Amino acid sequence: MSSQLFTSKHNTLARLSLLLFVAGAAGFLGFMDMLHRSSYVRYTKVRREQPVPFSHKHHTNLGIDCRYCHTSVETSSFANVPPTQTCMNCHNVMWKESDMLGPVRESWETGESLEWTRVNDLPDFVYFNHSIHVNNGIGCATCHGRVDQMALTWREKPLFMKWCLECHRDPAQFVRPDDKIFDMAFDPKSLPLEERQALVEEYGIDTSNQRLTNCSICHR
């Protein structure tokens, strides 16, 4: 028996364990990064539970425009969730016995609010204004996806800053004509690039001096 506690093979083992540790740490970081982008954390494509299983698909298929309920989207930073009265415009007569609509009727009778689960929620350190976007050529579907095909609503985009910047760096990629803003099926890319560049001009979107990518445009 040698007096040495560690034999030469332990050298290899030590090196290997060091390597494994580094690889493990890198793997862990990589995993955290993936987790951070995953739909598990970002809630993308996850159907959210709601007090009433409201289907955008059903209602838009009837020909109801986004703005029938989201009335403030053209004038306000916030695209409102409608008051119970808007539901009751139709549902005072239609499906008025339906169990699914029970919470709506209860809210109507008691005057208490329905507590919907928010689907798209930007961090509080981001300023976002709906009206400036829909009045300057950005359609609902660009950010919200095909809500008109969602039964239970989900979040379409992970809402990364990188994603916002894609458009703020080059609005001509996403801009659409004024009469197509609420057209969910319209694809801006179906227009030639020159036409979209002309639209950017027409809307007066100022892309000079990196104005749209200035930090304080969104972080104010």
Place this chain on the structure above:
Amino acid sequence: MTLRPLHLIFCAGLLVTAGCGPLFDIRKAMYDQPKYEPLEVTDFFGDRRSARPLIDGTVAQGHIQLDDHLYLGLEEEDGDFRQAQTYPFPITADDLNRGEEMYNIHCSVCHGKSGHGNGMVVRRGYKEAPSYHRDVLRNAPPGYFIGVINNGFGQMASYSHQIPVEDRWRIVAYIQTLQRSQFANVEDLEAIQVFIEEPITEHSSPEHANEH
């Protein structure tokens, strides 16, 4: 023992992993700051609304409604109020286009795109809406329609919470356009060019617009 690059990477890795926990907490606090976004839930008030309802007898700034013509569709005549026969502002082609857009969003669901009262919601079982092309409605003044939008009528609820007041008047202008369209003559088609380039003078006049 000398410091090798591998040791440095090892230490950096340790620091980063140790730092992740608090970092995520900070991020979370920044994401959801102690302020209320519109319609956010609160535990502070009993009704859980951070958006507070108006206190009885108060008016929110900028929301006072003194103009009876604009807000109620009423005109004063000999100390008495009657349904406004005129518009509170001149209706231009832009106003009509906006009226069409708003009509198709808010009204056509029941009244139908042509105003015959057979919109999708009616076809799905709602009480039938009256046609705008009946004599009694064709002869109704703009103020009548404003009254119905404001107060509702029969099964129809008030739409004043949904449609800004100027847009209500634009909708009325579009309804009157629809009514006219159903009884148009060939000669009217020639007039269309004028119609879309100049304000309609029949139902509005600059004098009335100046009053408000």
